Amino acid sequence: MDKKNIKGISLIESLVCIVIIGIGFIAMLQLSSFSINAMDRSIEKNKLNFLSEMILEDLIGDPDNTSNYSFDQTGCSYNAKGGNKIHEKKKDKWREKLEEKNYIKFEKQYNFVDKKPSCESGDYKKTFINSGVGKVNFSTGKGKRKKYLGVVVK
Amino acid sequence: MKNKNLGFTLAEVLVSIVIGIMSIAAAFSAYNYFNKSYASVSQKAEVSKSARDALSLIARDLRNAGHIDPNFITSSWEGIRSQTEAEKRMIGVLQKYYGSNGTGGRYGQADQLEIWYTISPYERKEVTYFILKYRDGSDNFFLQRQIRIFGKNTKTFNDVIVSHVEDFQVILKDKDGNVLVPVCTFIWSRCGPTEISQGSNQQQGSMLKGQANQKLVHTADVYLTVRSPKEIYPKARRTKIKNGENSHGSDITIPADKYYRETFFVSVHTRNLAKHVAISEQTGTSIGESSSYNK
Numbered sequence: 001m002d003k004k005n006i007k008g009i010s011l012i013e014s015l016v017c018i019v020i021i022g023i024g025f026i027a028m029l030q031l032s033s034f035s036i037n038a039m040d041r042s043i044e045k046n047k048l049n050f051l052s053e054m055i056l057e058d059l060i061g062d063p064d065n066t067s068n069y070s071f072d073q074t075g076c077s078y079n080a081k082g083g084n085k086i087h088e089k090k091k092d093k094w095r096e097k098l099e100e101k102n103y104i105k106f107e108k109q110y111n112f113v114d115k116k117p118s119c120e121s122g123d124y125k126k127t128f129i130n131s132g133v134g135k136v137n138f139s140t141g142k143g144k145r146k147k148y149l150g151v152v153v154k
Numbered sequence: 155m156k157n158k159n160l161g162f163t164l165a166e167v168l169v170s171i172v173i174g175i176m177s178i179a180a181a182f183s184a185y186n187y188f189n190k191s192y193a194s195v196s197q198k199a200e201v202s203k204s205a206r207d208a209l210s211l212i213a214r215d216l217r218n219a220g221h222i223d224p225n226f227i228t229s230s231w232e233g234i235r236s237q238t239e240a241e242k243r244m245i246g247v248l249q250k251y252y253g254s255n256g257t258g259g260r261y262g263q264a265d266q267l268e269i270w271y272t273i274s275p276y277e278r279k280e281v282t283y284f285i286l287k288y289r290d291g292s293d294n295f296f297l298q299r300q301i302r303i304f305g306k307n308t309k310t311f312n313d314v315i316v317s318h319v320e321d322f323q324v325i326l327k328d329k330d331g332n333v334l335v336p337v338c339t340f341i342w343s344r345c346g347p348t349e350i351s352q353g354s355n356q357q358q359g360s361m362l363k364g365q366a367n368q369k370l371v372h373t374a375d376v377y378l379t380v381r382s383p384k385e386i387y388p389k390a391r392r393t394k395i396k397n398g399e400n401s402h403g404s405d406i407t408i409p410a411d412k413y414y415r416e417t418f419f420v421s422v423h424t425r426n427l428a429k430h431v432a433i434s435e436q437t438g439t440s441i442g443e444s445s446s447y448n449k
Binding site (some may be wrong): 008013014015018021025029032033036039040042043046047050051053054057058060061086088089095097100102103104105106107108112136 | 160161166169170173177181188191192193196198199202206209213329330331372373377379391392393394395396397410415416417418419420421422423425436
């Protein structure tokens, strides 16, 4: 009988085997993690759809004044600009709604803090108004994912 | 044949047992983590989908609110024979009050929205949105969409459009972006105590104030807060919900629990109520600066 035939598996061989199975296992976990993140992103995109509709509805509601509705919100910090004119009020409303200000607050230690939507540096929300056409451009995921919606206002 | 029965040494067996236990523990904890994440994200997705479907329906009804078919006055099966009579029933919001039907939701602060529009020269549709409690003994509330079609025969349909509703607020605004109250029809007592305290029954021309305000509605902001059916968070925590403008919206503090909550918002321009007049007919450039609406 050959000596090698009855030797079985060495510790090194079994470790290599475990490493290979581990790599496969990690790949599976990453796949599952990716699909969970994709579902989360889809929920966020859904929200953005309605927020972009809000902006377009406001443009439709004030068709003679669309040139004043140019909007550029880059980054994640929203501050009300104030003003009494309708477009100024509307733009402050957009800032507030895009930030989901005050909707829901969680208790954190002894204070309530705002539950904020996901936002990363490089994200932006813009409107473009040109010859009676209003466009909304939302960018999320550090500027990687872009969404355009447009409407003929007038 | 010296090596024939060698097998593993004790050290090898011990090392392999430790590695095996570590792999099984890692696999188990990873499975547990992803299972929980999946359950949590699916609950969120369910909440998101049902609320979005509901808001799409509400937005569609709001866009139609107040539409009166050009032939409706002469052909109405409701017996309406004047524009003023038709315009008395277009849109209304009952703030925090449901009469004998309910309690204003779990926290007694939810609104009721009613919308009227013609669907043919003969028929008018009334759509009412309000929160009701399930009758199965649970402490869950749902948003109901009640449709009544007033034609030759009145037909009524009731649909549950979203479950586990925590709050429902509708804030109507005029062309200047100011909150508009009271707005109610006063037909079949469709103005609640809040509207009456705001002067809804005061005469204003040929209509009551609540009715006359219907034509001034330019924008409707709708807030819908929905809770997950199952608990998600590992630790209980208190939550605050604040929907809408101060004194016109809700301000709710919920005792500590593990549920996920999300507020969904939609803003709709009510095209058939505060109607836009072409720029050639108006005096200014902006609806905020001119009187181009309902001149």
